[in-house]
Amino acid sequence: MTGPVLDIRDLSVNYRTEQGMLRALRNVNLQVQPGRIVGIVGESGCGKSTLISAIIRLLAPNAEIAGGSILWKGSDLLTLDAKAMRALRGKEISMVFQDPMSSLNPVLTIGRPSTDVQHRDSRSRQEKRARAIRMLERVDIPNPKEQLDRYPHHLSGGMRQRVAIAMALMTEPGLLIADEPTTALDATLEIQIIHRLQKLQRDFDCSILFISHHLGVIAELCEEVVVMYAGEVVESGPMRDVFSTPQHPYTRKLLECDPARIAEVSRHLPVISGQLPDLVDLPAGCVFCERCNQAIEKCRTERPIAGNGSHNAACHLVNS
Amino acid sequence: MNSAPGFFSETFGKLRSDPLGICGLVIVVMVLLSAIFASYLSPYDPLEVDVYDRLASPSWQHWLGTDQLGRDILSRVLHGGRIALKVSLVAISISLAAGLVLGMVAGFGPRWLDRILVVCFDTMRSFPTIMFALAIVVLTGPSLNTVIGIIIITSIPTYARIVRTQTQAVRDRDYILAERAMGASTARILRHHVLPNIAAPLLILASMDVPAVVGMEAGLSFLGLGVNPPTPSWGAILNDGYSYLRNSPWPIIAGGIPLILVTLGFTFLGESLRDIFDPKLRGKGGDSG
Numbered sequence: 001m002t003g004p005v006l007d008i009r010d011l012s013v014n015y016r017t018e019q020g021m022l023r024a025l026r027n028v029n030l031q032v033q034p035g036r037i038v039g040i041v042g043e044s045g046c047g048k049s050t051l052i053s054a055i056i057r058l059l060a061p062n063a064e065i066a067g068g069s070i071l072w073k074g075s076d077l078l079t080l081d082a083k084a085m086r087a088l089r090g091k092e093i094s095m096v097f098q099d100p101m102s103s104l105n106p107v108l109t110i111g112r113p114s115t116d117v118q119h120r121d122s123r124s125r126q127e128k129r130a131r132a133i134r135m136l137e138r139v140d141i142p143n144p145k146e147q148l149d150r151y152p153h154h155l156s157g158g159m160r161q162r163v164a165i166a167m168a169l170m171t172e173p174g175l176l177i178a179d180e181p182t183t184a185l186d187a188t189l190e191i192q193i194i195h196r197l198q199k200l201q202r203d204f205d206c207s208i209l210f211i212s213h214h215l216g217v218i219a220e221l222c223e224e225v226v227v228m229y230a231g232e233v234v235e236s237g238p239m240r241d242v243f244s245t246p247q248h249p250y251t252r253k254l255l256e257c258d259p260a261r262i263a264e265v266s267r268h269l270p271v272i273s274g275q276l277p278d279l280v281d282l283p284a285g286c287v288f289c290e291r292c293n294q295a296i297e298k299c300r301t302e303r304p305i306a307g308n309g310s311h312n313a314a315c316h317l318v319n320s
Numbered sequence: 321m322n323s324a325p326g327f328f329s330e331t332f333g334k335l336r337s338d339p340l341g342i343c344g345l346v347i348v349v350m351v352l353l354s355a356i357f358a359s360y361l362s363p364y365d366p367l368e369v370d371v372y373d374r375l376a377s378p379s380w381q382h383w384l385g386t387d388q389l390g391r392d393i394l395s396r397v398l399h400g401g402r403i404a405l406k407v408s409l410v411a412i413s414i415s416l417a418a419g420l421v422l423g424m425v426a427g428f429g430p431r432w433l434d435r436i437l438v439v440c441f442d443t444m445r446s447f448p449t450i451m452f453a454l455a456i457v458v459l460t461g462p463s464l465n466t467v468i469g470i471i472i473i474t475s476i477p478t479y480a481r482i483v484r485t486q487t488q489a490v491r492d493r494d495y496i497l498a499e500r501a502m503g504a505s506t507a508r509i510l511r512h513h514v515l516p517n518i519a520a521p522l523l524i525l526a527s528m529d530v531p532a533v534v535g536m537e538a539g540l541s542f543l544g545l546g547v548n549p550p551t552p553s554w555g556a557i558l559n560d561g562y563s564y565l566r567n568s569p570w571p572i573i574a575g576g577i578p579l580i581l582v583t584l585g586f587t588f589l590g591e592s593l594r595d596i597f598d599p600k601l602r603g604k605g606g607d608s609g
Contacts (some may be wrong), residue, residue: 086505090502095502097498119504
């Protein structure tokens with residue numbers, strides 16, 4: 001197998017805030033192999049969104065990349081100029097957003113953006129339209145031809161998200177980034193979309209970077225998992241290994257809190273007590289040690305470094 | 321703009337259920353037709369002087385009477401409509417286009433550029449229009465082009481500010497971010513995604529601006545700052561009538577009524593269209609999403 005299509009090394013991103021530098025991402029390492037589905041899981045504020053914004057280089061104006069590299073097929077995205085980066089977006093790296101209600105322009109019919117994303121092709125309008133119809137068919141949209149002339153508000157949430165997926169795949173990208181694409185949908189739709197994504201991934205042979213905080217969805221879809229906490233990758237590895245033998249205490253706690261895994265009916269759902277650390281004023285040691293019930297003295301003073309194998313955890317308990 | 325099939329017929333269908341809107345539409349169409357076909361509809365040459373028939377009251381020969389030089393007022397009113405609509409059409413479309421570009425640049429561009437442009441807009445808007453017009457006319461002399469120029473310069477900031485606000489409201493929406501993530505350039509986003517979102521309110525604003533511009537042209541002409549005599553303009557007709565008010569009220573009435581009609585017509589139509597396109601009212605008829 002050739003190298004990874006996307007290889008993020010030691011990526012750090014800071015936000016300038018009034019309180020000081022908010023260190024949103026610190027030394028993040030992440031690889032996406034060709035044709036693989038990688039899931040990123042973590043609670044709100046753990047840096048998932050910052051990470052994908054950094055990949056497509058659409059970070060907020062107050063963000064700065066403090067270090068590291070994002071290699072796309074060997075070339076560093078962080079050194080590309082704006083024009084080259086724009087040429088890459090939508091062509092090689094596509095994106096599906098969380099909320100299908102707001103990610104489609106309400107005053108345009110579905111057909112407009114679906115043909116518009118093909119703006120780099122020198123094909124005729126009819127050909128682009130025909131292609132849009134074929135893509136909508138592939139994401140299970142009934143009567144795609146008629147849907148093209150309808151407005152987003154005529155479609156249901158699930159339909160809109162399928163339209164968004166169709167648009168993202170229209171240019172047959174090498175990597176599809178899906179930012180919680182099923183979070184705004186109900187459970188039955190969620191599983192339909194997941195299966196559809198799996199099929200599309202095989203058909204197009206693209207890689208998918210799937211962001212979610214829903215462990216069940218990650219388990220169903222992904223082959224590899226990256227667990228993020230407070231701007232760091234705390235554990236990464238093949239999905240089965242991470243889910244069956246979690247190494248990092250945070251991953252274990254996260255799995256314990258998954259409602260689908262709770263064996264007995266309880267009035268109180270389990271929680272991970274404590275709060276996220278202050279990202280402006282970071283603790284010296286492990287970011288999770290405040291909430292970890294297995295923390296040892298070393299955890300408070302020294303930052304754990306993840307190993308280099310296939311299943312890694314950034315935890316002193318594992319690596320010592 | 322919206323290229324949805326049946327967009328115009330749908331709009332027209334909604335318009336038909338609003339009596340004031342239909343009333344406005346009828347007046348607007350009548351005024352437009354009378355201005356376009358002024359040369360065919362006028363019974364006399366608007367510049368033809370007949371000193372033996374001065375300040376005549378309405379009669380079968382002169383439906384609206386004659387002015388102090390014996391010119392047929394109906395013909396002058398019809399030709400005056402042509403001037404009024406020409407001024408408003410030219411001035412509004414140019415200032416709309418310029419305001420659109422400047423407003424989108426301010427709303428979408430970097431913040432420093434936005435600040436500079438807003439200061440410029442506000443400086444322009446802080447001049448009282450009539451004072452500004454007086455100053456310009458002193459420099460250039462009264463003419464139709466001066467009137468158009470003054471109106472353009474004073475309306476650009478108004479349009480630009482509205483476009484800027486609308487652009488800013490759209491700028492941070494998810495679908496704009498989605499477009500960026502799909503590799504669209506800024507120009508492409510502005511043309512294909514921002515413009516359709518702001519076009520409808522802007523066109524309504526422009527239609528409601530017609531009476532203001534017509535009034536401004538009439539006002540400037542009334543003050544002698546507008547079109548040169550003997551060119552027929554509603555303002556000039558009013559001015560002539562004002563001087564001879566003791567002799568005959570008809571020029572004032574004949575010059576005033578079209579102004580009132582234009583104001584009412586475009587305002588009714590504009591308000592009706594605004595109700596149709598208002599995002600808060602829109603979607604009431606269709607399935608909500």
